[in-house]
Amino acid sequence: MVTKSTKVVSKRSIIGHGLSILLQRSTENFASVLDQSLFDVVVIGAGVVGCAVARRFTLEGARVAVLEKGTDILDGASKANSAILHTGFDAPEGSLELACIRDGYAEYQAIRDSLGLVQDNAGAYVVAWTQDELRNLESIKAKAHLKGVTDVALVDAETLGAWEPNLSRNALGAVHVPGESLIDPWSAPYVYLRQAMENGAKVFTSCEVAEGTFDGEEWRVVTTKGTLRARHVINCAGLYGDVVNRALLGAAQFEIKPRKGQFVVFDKAASDLVSAIILPVPSETTKGIVVFRTVFGNLAVGPTAEEQDSRTDASTDDETLKALIADGIAKIPALKDMPITATYAGLRPASDQKEYRVSATSEQNWITVGGIRSTGLSGALGIARHVYGLYEKMGASHDKLPDPVVPKANMLSEAGPRDWKQDGAGEVVCHCELVTRREIETALHGPLPARSLAGLKRQTRATMGRCQGFYCSARLAELTDGCFVSAMAERLSHE
Incomplete structure (x- = not known):
C-alpha cells in the first residue's frame, strides 16, 4: 500500500x-509593491501564529504589514499538522504554552460562529496499551484537573470498548478528555489573516526578509521586494525564527531544531471506525502517534517525531510509513483492509528547549515569537493576545476598531x-x-x-x-x- x-x-x-x-x-497581477509609508508593526511570517498576530494587532487599531517569503501563506510549518484544537490538559504546568492554549481555545469558541469556523467536538481518549501506561493514567487525570481541565475522567477497558467498538481489545483503559476537538487547519488561519486585511492590514508574499536596521525610532526592513518602514517588528518566522533574529538583531537566544512528523491518511470509509481522537500516553519528547479523523472526512495516523537539521526536507520514507500503518492497524484492526489516500510530512519548529521562546526587546522595539512546536494551531489566538500585551508594556497603544469587518471562512468541512x-x-x-x-x-x-x-x-x-x-x-x-x-x-x- x-x-x-x-x-x-x-x-x-x-x-x-x-x-x-x-x-x-x-x-502576477496580484503581486504587491511594498508600501513606503510607516507601519506600526511588521509581522515576519504568515504561518498560523503570524496570521493570528496580524489579526489581533489590526483589531486593536495598529497599522500592520505582514511579510511572507513563500508564494502562499501557511507555506512553512503550518501547512501540515494534526488539526486538533487542544484543551491544554497535557501542557506543562505554569507554562506560557498552557496559558496561550487556554486563551486560544476560549477565543476560538468566542469567534467560531461569527467567522464561520469549524469545530468537531470529538473528544479524545489517552489510551494505555501497557501496564506501565495504565499506571500513568491517574497522574494524567490529576495533572489535567490541576490545570483547570476538570472534565477529564478515567474510563476502564470495558467502557472504552463500548464507546469505541473498533478499538483493539488490547487497550487497557484510558483518560477521557471531552474538550479536545477537530478543526480545519487551513481555513482558520486564512480567515484570521483575511480579517486583518479587510480591516486595513497589508500582506506581501514572495517577500523574504534579508536584513534590517533600527535607528531608535523605526525599523527599515530590507526584503526581496524592497524596504519597508515600521515602528515595531514581530518575528513569527517559525522554522526560520532564529535565522531572522540573527539577520536583524545580530544574535538569537535560541536555535530551531526542526522535527519532522510523517502522516498516513486512510480512505474516507475509515473515518467511521472511530468517534474520538485516540491519543497515546505522551513521552518527555513527543505527544506520540495519534489516530484521528479529519474534518475533510478521512482518518489519519501520525505524526512521527524525527529530529533533523534540514528546515526544508519534508519527505516521507517507506519504512516509517509502514511503521505508521502498522501502528494504526494495531490500534484499529479494521484499518488492515482500508486503502491509503495520501502520505505527507510536516516540520515543527522545535527549539533547543521545550518552552515557547517568546520574548520582547524593548530597546529595539522587537518581539520574538519562536519555538512554537506542535501546539501553534491551538495556541495561536492566545499567543497573539500575549504578544499584544508585551507590545503594550513597551508603551505602545492604539484605539481598538469600533466596528471591524467580519469575513466568513471557507467552508471545507464535511460537517458544513x-x-x-x-x-x-x-x-x-x-x-x-x-x-x-x-x-x-x-x-x-x-x-x-x-x-x-x-x-x-x-x-x-x-x-x-x-x-x-x-x-x-x-x-x-x-x-x-x-x-x-x-x-x-x-x-x-x-x-
Whole structure:
C-alpha cells in the first residue's frame, strides 16, 4: 500500500511543479509593491501564529504589514499538522504554552460562529496499551484537573470498548478528555489573516526578509521586494525564527531544531471506525502517534517525531510509513483492509528547549515569537493576545476598531454546507473532494490568491482525494489557461 500511495504522490508532485509555475504566472497581477509609508508593526511570517498576530494587532487599531517569503501563506510549518484544537490538559504546568492554549481555545469558541469556523467536538481518549501506561493514567487525570481541565475522567477497558467498538481489545483503559476537538487547519488561519486585511492590514508574499536596521525610532526592513518602514517588528518566522533574529538583531537566544512528523491518511470509509481522537500516553519528547479523523472526512495516523537539521526536507520514507500503518492497524484492526489516500510530512519548529521562546526587546522595539512546536494551531489566538500585551508594556497603544469587518471562512468541512450543494456553484472540478469551479476561481482571484498547487489545495481541497490530482489537474490547467502542460510533459520525460 505504501508503494502504491508513494507513486501517486510522485505523479502529483510532477503535476504540482507545472501548475505552480502556471499559478505564479497567472497571478502576477496580484503581486504587491511594498508600501513606503510607516507601519506600526511588521509581522515576519504568515504561518498560523503570524496570521493570528496580524489579526489581533489590526483589531486593536495598529497599522500592520505582514511579510511572507513563500508564494502562499501557511507555506512553512503550518501547512501540515494534526488539526486538533487542544484543551491544554497535557501542557506543562505554569507554562506560557498552557496559558496561550487556554486563551486560544476560549477565543476560538468566542469567534467560531461569527467567522464561520469549524469545530468537531470529538473528544479524545489517552489510551494505555501497557501496564506501565495504565499506571500513568491517574497522574494524567490529576495533572489535567490541576490545570483547570476538570472534565477529564478515567474510563476502564470495558467502557472504552463500548464507546469505541473498533478499538483493539488490547487497550487497557484510558483518560477521557471531552474538550479536545477537530478543526480545519487551513481555513482558520486564512480567515484570521483575511480579517486583518479587510480591516486595513497589508500582506506581501514572495517577500523574504534579508536584513534590517533600527535607528531608535523605526525599523527599515530590507526584503526581496524592497524596504519597508515600521515602528515595531514581530518575528513569527517559525522554522526560520532564529535565522531572522540573527539577520536583524545580530544574535538569537535560541536555535530551531526542526522535527519532522510523517502522516498516513486512510480512505474516507475509515473515518467511521472511530468517534474520538485516540491519543497515546505522551513521552518527555513527543505527544506520540495519534489516530484521528479529519474534518475533510478521512482518518489519519501520525505524526512521527524525527529530529533533523534540514528546515526544508519534508519527505516521507517507506519504512516509517509502514511503521505508521502498522501502528494504526494495531490500534484499529479494521484499518488492515482500508486503502491509503495520501502520505505527507510536516516540520515543527522545535527549539533547543521545550518552552515557547517568546520574548520582547524593548530597546529595539522587537518581539520574538519562536519555538512554537506542535501546539501553534491551538495556541495561536492566545499567543497573539500575549504578544499584544508585551507590545503594550513597551508603551505602545492604539484605539481598538469600533466596528471591524467580519469575513466568513471557507467552508471545507464535511460537517458544513459545502459549495457543491449551493446554487450557481458551476461544475465539480475535483470529483474526489467535490470542489467546484466557483471555489477554484474564488481561490485564484480572492483577497489571498493561490499562487501554487499547495496554496490552491489549502483553500479548496482540490487534489486532496484518492487520485491525488491525477484526474482533475488537466481541468485545473484549463481553468488557469493551460500553461503548465508543457512543463509537466518536460518533467515526465526526465522521469
